[in-house]
Amino acid sequence: xxxxxxxxxxxxxxxxAYVGSATTFRKRFSLHRRLLDRGEHHATPLQRAWRKxxxxxxxxxxxxxVSDLSILIEREQYWLDQRLRAKAAYNMAKVAxxxxxxxxxxxTIEKMRAAxxxxxxxxxxxxxxxxxxxARSPEVAAKIAASRPKLVHTAETKARLSEAARxxxxxxxxxxxxxxxxxxxxxxxxxxxxxxxxxxxxxxMRAASA
Numbered sequence: 618x619x620x621x622x623x624x625x626x627x628x629x630x631x632x633x634a635y636v637g638s639a640t641t642f643r644k645r646f647s648l649h650r651r652l653l654d655r656g657e658h659h660a661t662p663l664q665r666a667w668r669k670x671x672x673x674x675x676x677x678x679x680x681x682x683v684s685d686l687s688i689l690i691e692r693e694q695y696w697l698d699q700r701l702r703a704k705a706a707y708n709m710a711k712v713a714x715x716x717x718x719x720x721x722x723x724x725t726i727e728k729m730r731a732a733x734x735x736x737x738x739x740x741x742x743x744x745x746x747x748x749x750x751x752a753r754s755p756e757v758a759a760k761i762a763a764s765r766p767k768l769v770h771t772a773e774t775k776a777r778l779s780e781a782a783r784x785x786x787x788x789x790x791x792x793x794x795x796x797x798x799x800x801x802x803x804x805x806x807x808x809x810x811x812x813x814x815x816x817x818x819x820x821x822m823r824a825a826s827a
Contacts, residue, residue, distance in 0.1 A: 622683040623696050626707070628666055630674050635663045635707040636700055638693040638714075640686065646677045663707035690714040 620641050626649055627634035639645035652658040653667045667675065680696050683689050693713040700706035 619682040619684050621686060621689065623680045623689075623693050625678055625680055625696070625700075626663065627676050627678055628670060628674055628707075629676060630670050631666075631705075633666070633705045633707055634700060635660055636680070636693065636697045637708075638683075638689045640689075642679060649677070660707050660709055662709065666707065 620643065621639060622642070623636065623638050624642060624645065625634040625636045635649075637645065637649075649658070650672075653664060654672070656664060656668070658664040658667070681692055683692050690713050697706065697708060697711075697713050700708070701711060
């Protein structure tokens with residue numbers, strides 16, 4: 618018998634239910650029961666009802682068996698919509714397969730932060746991330762660049778940066794990197810004019826401070 622599909626955790630007292638999908642019903646039912654008994658279920662309305670009515674008021678039922686896992690989320694959304702229209706759903710997320718509409722508790726956020734601090738990224742993982750970034754299409758890269766806030770420096774900020782740069786020694790390694798990066802690069806007439814103007818302004822500031 619097919620063990621994957623759509624299920625619900627239904628309250629036999631008021632008829633409300635939590636709708637979900639699973640590749641293995643038995644394992645998913647066991648997980649829900651374990652989390653609810655511990656008071657750790659992510660669906661807060663369901664957890665509250667579990668405490669109020671007690672475990673005996675709930676049943677785990679199969680709504681539809683689905684052999685094609687590629688349409689599992691689609692069928693989950695269908696059944697979830699039925700419950701949402703009847704205003705009888707314990708689900709916090711209104712979109713199947715997502716956390717849209719769900720709020721993460723402060724305790725959960727803290728656990729996630731602690732886990733992130735202890736997470737070690739291997740060289741292999743870093744290499745995969747670099748490959749993914751290089752494989753990014755120009756369209757996606759353009760959208761990401763457009764979404765980033767544009768940094769605009771005031772004249773006062775530019776003066777402070779210029780002053781700080783004058784007193785900063787540049788290592789031979791840094792100079793070599795700049796030279797390597799500049800190889801083969803062509804600048805537009807506008808860019809060249811701006812660079813000449815910047816150099817003249819810096820020279821004037823140095824002469825004035827001498």
